[in-house]
Amino acid sequence: MEEKQKAVDQVMLDRMKELKVETLYDRYQAQLPQCGYGSLALCCRHCNYGPCNIDPFGNGPKKGVCGADANTFAARHFLRMSGAGTGCHSDHGRAVAHLLVATARGEAPGYRIKDVEKLMAVAEFFGVKTKDRKINEIAEEVGEMALMEFGKPYGTLLFLKRAPEARQKVWEKAGIAPRAIDREVCESLHRTGMGGDQDYRNLTKQAMRVALADGWGGSMIATELQDILFGTPKPVQGRSNLGVLKKDHVNIVVHGHEPQLAEAIVAASNDPDVAKASSAAGAKGVVIAGLCCTANELLVRHGIPMAGHTTMQEAAIATGAVELMVVDIQCIMQALIETAKHFHTKFITTLSKAKIYGAEHVEFTDEHALEAAKKIIMMAIENFKNRDNKKVFIPGGAEPDVVAGFSHETIKYMLGGRYRASYRPLNDNIINGRIRGVVGIAGCTSPRIGAGEESYVSLAKELIANNILVVGTGCAAGQCASGGLMIPELKDLCGEGLREVCEAVGMPPVLHSGACVDNSRILIALSEMVKEGGLGSDISELPVAGVCLEWMHEKAIAIGQYFVASGVYTIFGMNSPVAGAPDMQRLLTKEMEELVGARWAFERDLKKIGKMVMDHIEKKRDALGINV
Numbered sequence: 001m002e003e004k005q006k007a008v009d010q011v012m013l014d015r016m017k018e019l020k021v022e023t024l025y026d027r028y029q030a031q032l033p034q035c036g037y038g039s040l041a042l043c044c045r046h047c048n049y050g051p052c053n054i055d056p057f058g059n060g061p062k063k064g065v066c067g068a069d070a071n072t073f074a075a076r077h078f079l080r081m082s083g084a085g086t087g088c089h090s091d092h093g094r095a096v097a098h099l100l101v102a103t104a105r106g107e108a109p110g111y112r113i114k115d116v117e118k119l120m121a122v123a124e125f126f127g128v129k130t131k132d133r134k135i136n137e138i139a140e141e142v143g144e145m146a147l148m149e150f151g152k153p154y155g156t157l158l159f160l161k162r163a164p165e166a167r168q169k170v171w172e173k174a175g176i177a178p179r180a181i182d183r184e185v186c187e188s189l190h191r192t193g194m195g196g197d198q199d200y201r202n203l204t205k206q207a208m209r210v211a212l213a214d215g216w217g218g219s220m221i222a223t224e225l226q227d228i229l230f231g232t233p234k235p236v237q238g239r240s241n242l243g244v245l246k247k248d249h250v251n252i253v254v255h256g257h258e259p260q261l262a263e264a265i266v267a268a269s270n271d272p273d274v275a276k277a278s279s280a281a282g283a284k285g286v287v288i289a290g291l292c293c294t295a296n297e298l299l300v301r302h303g304i305p306m307a308g309h310t311t312m313q314e315a316a317i318a319t320g321a322v323e324l325m326v327v328d329i330q331c332i333m334q335a336l337i338e339t340a341k342h343f344h345t346k347f348i349t350t351l352s353k354a355k356i357y358g359a360e361h362v363e364f365t366d367e368h369a370l371e372a373a374k375k376i377i378m379m380a381i382e383n384f385k386n387r388d389n390k391k392v393f394i395p396g397g398a399e400p401d402v403v404a405g406f407s408h409e410t411i412k413y414m415l416g417g418r419y420r421a422s423y424r425p426l427n428d429n430i431i432n433g434r435i436r437g438v439v440g441i442a443g444c445t446s447p448r449i450g451a452g453e454e455s456y457v458s459l460a461k462e463l464i465a466n467n468i469l470v471v472g473t474g475c476a477a478g479q480c481a482s483g484g485l486m487i488p489e490l491k492d493l494c495g496e497g498l499r500e501v502c503e504a505v506g507m508p509p510v511l512h513s514g515a516c517v518d519n520s521r522i523l524i525a526l527s528e529m530v531k532e533g534g535l536g537s538d539i540s541e542l543p544v545a546g547v548c549l550e551w552m553h554e555k556a557i558a559i560g561q562y563f564v565a566s567g568v569y570t571i572f573g574m575n576s577p578v579a580g581a582p583d584m585q586r587l588l589t590k591e592m593e594e595l596v597g598a599r600w601a602f603e604r605d606l607k608k609i610g611k612m613v614m615d616h617i618e619k620k621r622d623a624l625g626i627n628v
């Protein structure tokens with residue numbers, strides 16, 4: 001399995017070189033050496049006195065024109081990144097909340113409420129009356145309450161109450177319990193403007209508050225409401241890698257993040273007109289494959305094949321077998337327009353807030369989703385005749401190779417059983433040492449790490465061999481899926497204790513929990529573990545950690561910051577985003593522990609990260625008194 005993924009990444013790069021198709025690896029090399037000021041967070045262009053740079057080593061300036069120092073530079077960057085990441089996940093969550101309201105009102109005919117049980121659970125949590133009310137009435141009120149979370153004038157976010165009480169007290173004491181989501185994003189921009197907040201500690205507190213508005217706000221709204229609309233993930237078999245594309249089919253790749261587009265494309269692909277049209281075009285059918293987080297959303301809910309993670313987006317087109325790539329928003333490279341020109345691939349944008357110059361645009365709305373989806377599919381079928389078979393090159397196998405769909409509800413049911421679903425068995429297995437701890441691996445893939453390096457796969461293998469259960473999301477999960485780590489048969493690579501648990505339950509040791517917004521599932525799972533008892537009274541006491549090896553997007557910084565602010569020790573690979581400001585670096589990697597009971601770590605050496613995780617887990621086990 002591992003060899004297959006390595007071959008796919010590397011073989012496709014060779015193939016693109018042969019065809020003289022530029023890749024992100026080429027463009028990354030062309031950027032080297034990258035700007036030293038930028039790399040160290042020591043440049044500022046927040047006002048027109050600048051741009052200003054700070055010289056970290058020599059006798060150059062140590063302050064900007066306004067007097068801002070290195071810590072202020074770095075903390076402002078860090079807060080803006082956290083705010084931008086929160087903005088991305090939360091705008092996604094808002095779109096889902098609008099869709100839920102539209103669906104409940106009968107204004108989005110392509111959608112329906114699929115998980116009534118989850119709707120009732122969220123309604124109860126929001127305090128929405130359910131007795132003697134129609135499902136749609138309840139859904140409309142839940143959607144409207146979710147929308148209020150973005151702009152309510154008073155109070156803090158409703159989902160914060162899902163955290164253990166001790167954690168809520170930490171947030172209150174530190175003054176970082178987030179208020180309305182938009183308020184936190186707006187205030188972050190305000191505070192980072194010229195002459196605003198110029199205390200790196202205070203800026204970092206706001207970075208916690210805005211990031212918590214992501215994890216326990218926008219992302220959690222996205223996840224919970226998507227589950228209501230599209231179904232809560234349950235274990236499902238699927239396939240991953242470029243081998244999911246078929247030579248004799250029309251291939252459509254759906255790339256981006258918000259599942260409403262992909263769900264509509266999948267629904268429209270079942271229209272009888274589609275089968276007729278593809279047959280008339282000489283194809284045996286239509287393949288829908290996901291890419292990036294759209295792939296994760298489709299995989300965990302439906303087992304729909306995943307073409308790859310984010311650094312494979314050009315490679316998917318370079319197979320020459322993709323009739324059409326349709327995108328919504330986030331992590332979509334502008335370069336795809338040029339990549340597509342080398343082949344017959346049509347490239348379609350769908351959202352008015354995410355157009356790409358040179359792309360065809362088919363506007364996608366909640367009200368007319370199925371019509372737009374059908375139009376896009378027909379465009380792909382129409383384009384099948386333009387495929388140049390000499391250019392078709394699809395590496396990788398096509399066998400089932402992933403079991404995905406591990407929502408926190410599923411983990412609870414799998415371990416505890418349908419009639420006594422609980423986290424008790426997981427906690428017991430941690431206490432008795434069969435499972436040493438749990439690690440969430442999340443985040444992007446990056447050209448800074450060579451193709452085929454499979455950093456997440458290597459780390460996950462090391463962790464499971466040492467009896468640590470791994471939960472993956474986003475492109476980290478995508479890489480582990482393609483790397484063959486998400487199958488129950490993999491238990492032979494586990495340490496003895498974890499293997500016993502996986503055998504008893506029939507689950508893989510690396511669990512696919514969904515897309516990047518679904519890190520909120522991990523927050524809920526950790527809260528449930530605390531509430532179950534036996535592992536301390538706060539998330540910060542659990543033997544758990546978070547890891548992102550190849551961070552790229554600002555969303556990753558927001559996720560890291562809300563993991564830490566929620567009490568989870570979090571390690572980022574590659575470089576620190578505040579490396580040029582020693583006080584700021586110390587604040588993130590040491591002093592945050594005093595404030596929120598957890599801290600960041602930044603480590604370039606992938607080999608050291610596994611040891612750091614395991615040392616941390618054993619330290620937490622010692623503190624809990626369960627290392628007997």
Ligand code: SF4
Nearest residue numbers: 044047050052064066
């Ligand atoms: Fe320079 Fe200060 Fe303006 Fe930034 S805010 S560009 S450091 S003068």
